[in-house]
Amino acid sequence: MPAYNFKPQFADAVASGTKSCTIRPKRKHPTKPGDQLKLYTGMRTKHCRLLRKATCASVQSVRISANGIELDGAKMTAADELALAQADGFTNVAEMLSFFSAVYDGLPIENMELIRWN
Numbered sequence: 458m459p460a461y462n463f464k465p466q467f468a469d470a471v472a473s474g475t476k477s478c479t480i481r482p483k484r485k486h487p488t489k490p491g492d493q494l495k496l497y498t499g500m501r502t503k504h505c506r507l508l509r510k511a512t513c514a515s516v517q518s519v520r521i522s523a524n525g526i527e528l529d530g531a532k533m534t535a536a537d538e539l540a541l542a543q544a545d546g547f548t549n550v551a552e553m554l555s556f557f558s559a560v561y562d563g564l565p566i567e568n569m570e571l572i573r574w575n
Contacts, residue, residue, distance in 0.1 A: 458492070458493045458494070458495055459484075459488045459492055459493075459494050459495070459513075460494070460495040460496075460497060460500070461479060461481070461494060461495070461496050461497065461572075462497050462498065462499075462500040462501075463476075463479070463496065463497065463498050463508065464498070465498060465499075466546075467498075467546045468498040468506070468508055470546045471496050471498070471508045471509060471546075472508040472509055474509070475546070476544070476545060476546040477544050477573060477574060477575070478541070478544050478545050478571055478572060478573040478574070479545065479571075479572050480519055480521070480545060480557070480569050480570070480571050480572075481569065481570055481572065482568060482569055482570075483568050483569065483570050484570075487516065487570070488513050488516055488570070488572055489513065489516065490513050490514060490515055490516060491512065491513060492512070492513040493510060493511075493512060493513075494510065494511045494512070494513055494572075494574055495507060495510055496508045496509050496510070496511060496574075511574035511575060512574060512575055513572060513573070513574055514573045514574055514575045515571075515572075515573045516570050516571070516572050516573075517529050517570065517571045518530070518569070518570060518571075519566075519569040519570060519571045520565060520566070520567050520569070521554065521557050521564060521565060521566040521569065522564050522565035522566075523554070523564050523565070525538060526538050526541065526550075528571060535550075538550045541553075541571070544573075
């Protein structure tokens with residue numbers, strides 16, 4: 458059962474269900490559709506809290522660059538990028554790109570996966 462940890466800024470959105478996906482580096486043992494996910498905040502601390510359990514709906518390859526987002530090698534439309542950013546807990550695409558650039562030391566970011574759940 459794959460477990461994912463979320464930063465405190467995303468915890469309420471994960472718990473409420475308004476955040477329905479995450480973008481992460483590919484794992485040695487990849488998450489697959491149908492896997493039962495455990496979504497936490499504060500893992501490996503005394504403040505660890507299970508936010509929810511969910512079923513993985515899909516996993517897609519992601520590339521994020523200053524020129525846009527590609528899913529499974531296809532460039533997303535601006536409308537689809539906005540929908541993805543909002544599903545991932547961001548207000549807009551610029552906020553999402555800024556977050557990923559800061560966390561992963563710049564763009565582009567490759568070898569990532571978009572994991573959606575329900």
